[in-house]
Amino acid sequence: MFIVVKMKRVLLIDVDSKIPNIALMKVSTYYKSKGYVVELKKLNHSYYPKEKNQCLIDGKGYDKIFVSIIFKINRNIVRVINCKDVMIGGVGYCLHTDLPKEIKVCENDYSIYPDNDCSYGFLTRGCIRNCYFCVVPEKEGMIHKDNNIKDIVRHKKVKFMDNNILAYKGHKELLQELINKKIRCQFNQGLDIRLINDQNAELLSKLNYMGEYIFAFDSIQDEEQVTKKLKLIKKYIKKDWKLKFYIYCNPDMNIKDDVVYRVDWCKRNKVLPYLMRDQSCWNNKNRDFYIDLCAWCNQVSFFKKITFSQFMEKRTKNITRISKSVKIYTRV
Numbered sequence: 001m002f003i004v005v006k007m008k009r010v011l012l013i014d015v016d017s018k019i020p021n022i023a024l025m026k027v028s029t030y031y032k033s034k035g036y037v038v039e040l041k042k043l044n045h046s047y048y049p050k051e052k053n054q055c056l057i058d059g060k061g062y063d064k065i066f067v068s069i070i071f072k073i074n075r076n077i078v079r080v081i082n083c084k085d086v087m088i089g090g091v092g093y094c095l096h097t098d099l100p101k102e103i104k105v106c107e108n109d110y111s112i113y114p115d116n117d118c119s120y121g122f123l124t125r126g127c128i129r130n131c132y133f134c135v136v137p138e139k140e141g142m143i144h145k146d147n148n149i150k151d152i153v154r155h156k157k158v159k160f161m162d163n164n165i166l167a168y169k170g171h172k173e174l175l176q177e178l179i180n181k182k183i184r185c186q187f188n189q190g191l192d193i194r195l196i197n198d199q200n201a202e203l204l205s206k207l208n209y210m211g212e213y214i215f216a217f218d219s220i221q222d223e224e225q226v227t228k229k230l231k232l233i234k235k236y237i238k239k240d241w242k243l244k245f246y247i248y249c250n251p252d253m254n255i256k257d258d259v260v261y262r263v264d265w266c267k268r269n270k271v272l273p274y275l276m277r278d279q280s281c282w283n284n285k286n287r288d289f290y291i292d293l294c295a296w297c298n299q300v301s302f303f304k305k306i307t308f309s310q311f312m313e314k315r316t317k318n319i320t321r322i323s324k325s326v327k328i329y330t331r332v
Contacts, residue, residue: 008036011083012112013057013067016045016074016092019159020113020120023089023099027066028109030102036063040112043078047071049282059083069093073279095139110154120159121152123174127164129192131218133248133278136163143167149177157184157210166195175203186210190246194222196229205236212244212272213237219248220258223265230269240270241304247297250278255286256331263297272304273297292325 010031012024028038059065060082067078069092080086089097126140165171178185193215217226249259266273275297281290296302296311308329312322
């Protein structure tokens, strides 16, 4: 007589992550160690505020379901039925929902993202700033150590998710360790250029770095300090277009004297912008302009070689849209 043992099953639902979801990978490791069969379902929802149909997930046959939501706009996009044990989390759902400690300490299970070839992790968490558009201080608190390099790196390259590593008092030691180990890396959440000095600028220049060094120029009030620090870091990272700046914008900012000014500042200094639009830009009267400006800024080949006006001529045959966007861009 054979006894059939029913395997317990866990379903992980990745609603909108653009990269491997660290929390879900840790959940996978934990439950696999307990003998569960773990499956991942990626929904690939965007963060754009467009009309979206609710996604109904049938949880029949699963003992536990974990749902991760990164973007607040997708908070109510998923409905799970036929499963009594459902945990929903992620910064897009609730800033105060967290994994149990026994799961948080688990390693990332990259096998659930079989096409991935890069490690992800946090050396530090938190931030010393209090930007009004950022949830990090509320979610993670002040800057503090989170993990070690050796515990994060599982591939030939790694992207660190730290929000402000230069604010951590031990950041120079961490950078030196990356240099010594010749680890191919990137800090893809951006570095705080206001904290640049000769010592950490030189260390950054010696990293085995992937792509552009990313900083932020989120407020026009920071222009003097950002310009000063840019000159400093260019002593060590001299190649044009090797630096990139996140440019945050919302409709309350003056388009010409703030948003466009910061974009033009990037072009003058031969650094790349990456326009970060607040969701309120999508319901604004200048919605199309923000879309057009973003399309120009965030496509490196266009931004480096042609003007915004030339880009609009290539982008569309709609004369009215070309005229309106160019007028907003160039108005005085």
